[in-house]
Amino acid sequence: MSMLDSPASKYRAYPVLNLPDRTWPNKTLTQAPIWCSSDLRDGNQSLIEPMSPEKKFKFFKTLVAIGIKEIEVAFPSASQTDFDFVRMLIEGNHIPEDTTIQVLTQAREDLIARTFESLQGAKKAIVHVYNATSPAFRKIVFKQDKEGAKALAVHAAQLLKKYAAQYPETDWRFEYSPETFSATEPDFAVGVCNAVLEILEPTPSHKVILNLPATVEVSTPNVYADQIEYFGRHINHRDNVIISLHTHNDRGTGIAASELGLLAGADRVEGCLFGNGERTGNVDLVTMALNLYTHGINPQLDFSDIDSIRKVVEECNQLPVHPRHPYVGDLVHTAFSGSHQDAIRKGFAQQQADAPWEVPYLPIDPADIGRSYEAVIRVNSQSGKGGVTYLLEQEYGINMPRRMQIEFSQVIKAETDRTGLEVPATKIYQILQQEYLTANSPYHYQGHRLQESDGLTDVVIDVLFDNNLHTLNGQGKGPLEAVVSSLALDVDIMDYYEHAIGNGSQAQAAAYVQLRQGGNKAVYGVGIDGNITTASIKALFSALNRSLTA
Ligand SMILES: CC(=O)SCCNC(=O)CCNC(=O)[C@H](O)C(C)(C)COP(=O)(O)OP(=O)(O)OC[C@H]1O[C@@H](n2cnc3c(N)ncnc32)[C@H](O)[C@@H]1OP(=O)(O)O
Numbered sequence: 001m002s003m004l005d006s007p008a009s010k011y012r013a014y015p016v017l018n019l020p021d022r023t024w025p026n027k028t029l030t031q032a033p034i035w036c037s038s039d040l041r042d043g044n045q046s047l048i049e050p051m052s053p054e055k056k057f058k059f060f061k062t063l064v065a066i067g068i069k070e071i072e073v074a075f076p077s078a079s080q081t082d083f084d085f086v087r088m089l090i091e092g093n094h095i096p097e098d099t100t101i102q103v104l105t106q107a108r109e110d111l112i113a114r115t116f117e118s119l120q121g122a123k124k125a126i127v128h129v130y131n132a133t134s135p136a137f138r139k140i141v142f143k144q145d146k147e148g149a150k151a152l153a154v155h156a157a158q159l160l161k162k163y164a165a166q167y168p169e170t171d172w173r174f175e176y177s178p179e180t181f182s183a184t185e186p187d188f189a190v191g192v193c194n195a196v197l198e199i200l201e202p203t204p205s206h207k208v209i210l211n212l213p214a215t216v217e218v219s220t221p222n223v224y225a226d227q228i229e230y231f232g233r234h235i236n237h238r239d240n241v242i243i244s245l246h247t248h249n250d251r252g253t254g255i256a257a258s259e260l261g262l263l264a265g266a267d268r269v270e271g272c273l274f275g276n277g278e279r280t281g282n283v284d285l286v287t288m289a290l291n292l293y294t295h296g297i298n299p300q301l302d303f304s305d306i307d308s309i310r311k312v313v314e315e316c317n318q319l320p321v322h323p324r325h326p327y328v329g330d331l332v333h334t335a336f337s338g339s340h341q342d343a344i345r346k347g348f349a350q351q352q353a354d355a356p357w358e359v360p361y362l363p364i365d366p367a368d369i370g371r372s373y374e375a376v377i378r379v380n381s382q383s384g385k386g387g388v389t390y391l392l393e394q395e396y397g398i399n400m401p402r403r404m405q406i407e408f409s410q411v412i413k414a415e416t417d418r419t420g421l422e423v424p425a426t427k428i429y430q431i432l433q434q435e436y437l438t439a440n441s442p443y444h445y446q447g448h449r450l451q452e453s454d455g456l457t458d459v460v461i462d463v464l465f466d467n468n469l470h471t472l473n474g475q476g477k478g479p480l481e482a483v484v485s486s487l488a489l490d491v492d493i494m495d496y497y498e499h500a501i502g503n504g505s506q507a508q509a510a511a512y513v514q515l516r517q518g519g520n521k522a523v524y525g526v527g528i529d530g531n532i533t534t535a536s537i538k539a540l541f542s543a544l545n546r547s548l549t550a
């Protein structure tokens with residue numbers, strides 16, 4: 001078997017809705033939707049090993065801490081484990097006042113009865129019932145016509161009311177999903193939902209949630225948005241209905257579909273953290289929320305410590321989050337390539353604390369979600385001077401002059417080309433030491449004494465040369481000129497730069513000297529010392545030795 005030359009013989013596009021007066025393309029998002037996590041139900045039902053009660057409880061507490069107020073915690077009629085989990089939450093009084101648990105059931109009386117039993121004693125709860133309504137499901141799974149599918153939904157709604165009446169101590173809310181909504185004829189989906197509403201009689205205080213799933217994503221996100229806008233226009237009791245989105249990601253556009261669905265008038269989003277869920281996953285609530293945040297909208301969810309949340313999710317789902325996953329992946333705030341690093345480094349340098357975020361290539365300030373800046377720049381053979389410079393600045397306080405950045409990045413490039421590996425900051429500093437700070441041959445500086453008179457500096461320098469101690473004498477307008485004069489070599493100083501590393505009594509001076517010796521090409525040397533003059537003299541010898549041994 002292989003791919004078909006003519007896939008139309010096997011696959012076809014789903015019909016699209018004719019909605020020429022659609023309004024959603026001209027809208028923008030201005031506020032967060034109602035969020036509902038389906039991690040403990042849709043997420044859980046798609047795992048290789050469903051979560052243990054302990055893991056579910058840990059996940060539940062994490063969802064509460066994030067600030068999610070509606071949490072689909074189980075499919076209680078599916079298993080004793082799920083049933084017991086709901087009981088544990090209720091009997092253990094683990095549900096915060098401002099949080100509502102939600103549970104799912106098929107539209108079957110035995111399952112609905114068991115579902116209500118699991119919720120006995122809850123202060124409030126959402127019971128969510130579904131049946132698939134699309135032509136394929138009617139034909140293949142249920143062997144029903146349209147009337148049959150509608151009757152199943154209506155009967156389910158009647159059962160919700162019947163069983164809710166048996167547990168009057170609970171404040172009940174209801175949710176109905178025409179499963180496979182996005183593959184259902186839009187007018188039929190509206191018809192089924194209107195019939196359900198006639199039974200459930202929504203009110204302003206007890207709105208009914210109509211959840212419109214892209215159970216399998218079958219079209220481009222604009223088609224889903226048209227379906228949502230059409231639904232919102234035609235559904236009865238619109239003011240007492242919460243339109244909820246539940247997108248999956250089969251075509252890779254689950255987030256786009258939910259975002260466009262919100263533009264099209266939806267009020268609520270169901271999904272899972274980091275996009276876990278059946279097949280390619282449910283819509284990722286974290287990405288949706290942080291997409292709002294990076295447009296300046298408070299998502300009403302807290303991801304200030306995104307890595308701790310990821311840790312819990314990975315542990316509970318036993319699935320890793322991809323290193324390229326938006327906002328949270330290990331590599332998503334990291335630049336390896338030279339031009340990105342250069343722009344990021346300049347961006348950080350120019351970013352004012354209270355100004356709008358404007359660091360190139362970083363759509364979010366990693367610090368806002370608890371990430372350090374450590375991993376923002378990493379160096380390999382794709383990197384340039386910006387990355388090397390950034391790491392030395394950040395990790396070691398070394399701030400090389402521009403021309404030395406160019407020279408030193410070539411040294412690092414030679415290393416990355418040789419090994420093909422990343423070079424971490426520690427290794428970069430080690431190379432700086434080997435190449436510059438310990439360039440002690442043939443002149444190994446031992447110490448010096450200075451004397452100033454009449455605007456001139458006299459210097460006496462002790463150096464090891466050929467393993468013998470030599471004392472050199474020189475005079476000049478400053479220490480460096482005096483040292484150069486002591487050498488009796490053809491040396492021109494081309495560039496000099498110095499700065500402090502750290503502050504207070506622990507501060508050190510870093511000095512950079514570029515010199516040209518004889519006909520050799522100009523090279524840099526670096527010296528670091530507690531004394532600025534000593535740092536400069538060390539830098540001069542570092543440059544001289546590098547030139548003589550080049
Ligand atoms: C898109 C979604 O994610 S929907 C949620 C899916 N989640 C799950 O299924 C997880 C939990 N499910 C389960 O544990 C089981 O499927 C149960 C307990 C619900 C039902 O188990 P069983 O009674 O053994 O039925 P089974 O799993 O084979 O389900 C298929 C039957 O349910 C019927 N069915 C499927 N969906 C529905 C529905 N929403 N309402 C009513 N009946 C339905 C099918 O037509 C089929 O009936 P048939 O046996 O008469 O042909």
Ligand SMILES: CC(C)C(=O)C(=O)O
Nearest residue numbers: 130177179180213215
């Ligand atoms: C039950 C429904 C909401 C569902 O999970 C889906 O359609 O994906």
